[in-house]
Amino acid sequence: MTTKAVPKVAIVTGAARGIGLAVARKFLDQNYRVALLDIDAPALMRTAARLGGEDKVLAIECDVAVPQQVTASIDRTAAHFGRIDALVNNAGVALFKPMLETSFEEWSRVLDVNLSGPFLCTQASAPFMLKNGGGAVVNIASISGLRASTLRVAYGTSKAALIHLTKQQAAELGNIGIRVNAVAPGPVDTAMAQEVHTAAIRAGYHDAIPLNRYGTEEEIAAAVVFLCSDAASYINGQTLAVDGGFDATGIGLPSLRR
Secondary structure (H helix, E strand, O other): OOOOOOOOEEEEEOOOOHHHHHHHHHHHHOOOEEEEEEOOHHHHHHHHHHHOOOOOEEEEEOOOOOHHHHHHHHHHHHHHHOOOOEEEEOOOOOOOEOHHHOOHHHHHHHHHHHHHHHHHHHHHHHHHHHOOOOEEEEEEOOHHHOOOOOOEHHHHHHHHHHHHHHHHHHHHHHHHOEEEEEEEEOOEOOHHHHHHOOHHHHHHHHHHOOOOOOEOHHHHHHHHHHHHOHHHOOOOOOEEEEOOOOOOOOOOOHHHHO
């Protein structure tokens, strides 16, 4: 007589739209149960309604920068599904302003969400992962954490710090069975990018990226779910740039590639 495998459970923050939603869908395709955390309650509830019932999807309004909300959300997930196997720290705030025009309040909010959020969510989730022998965490960093650029003093710094936090988490949690890695997306064709990137910006990215295109949300999601899977069982403390070769080529001269 064979026993039915218990479905694994993933938590995805910032899951109401964009990359977070693509990651949640990919987990569902892999027969996970998924908790969707997001600060935008109306969008979150619409997304959850499209994805399935509460036997597969749990929607929780949460600001990942608030410790009490994080603890309550993780506890609720564990109580609802009975376990936690994977955590994707995707929730983030993007701020693109000149350094001298960035207020301390703006700086603090970006660091609170993009860096303290993954710290808090991982701390709250790890004890539940250990009850089932371990798990996997993926932090969503950015190409802006690997290379500096204008207008990203808060955002780029937060993502660079998140990459180092990934290493710190991997060094300690790896000892007890929890792998921690990061994915650093390059330019991705999200709804936000379609709104704010002008034709000139898009052409510039196409020239700078060896694959000559933006990535898709689904391509980022595939990398995330891979790092959470058994196929990545010996990968720990790494940052995978899913960027079409953008970081590998540095500044480059597009004219030399034509």
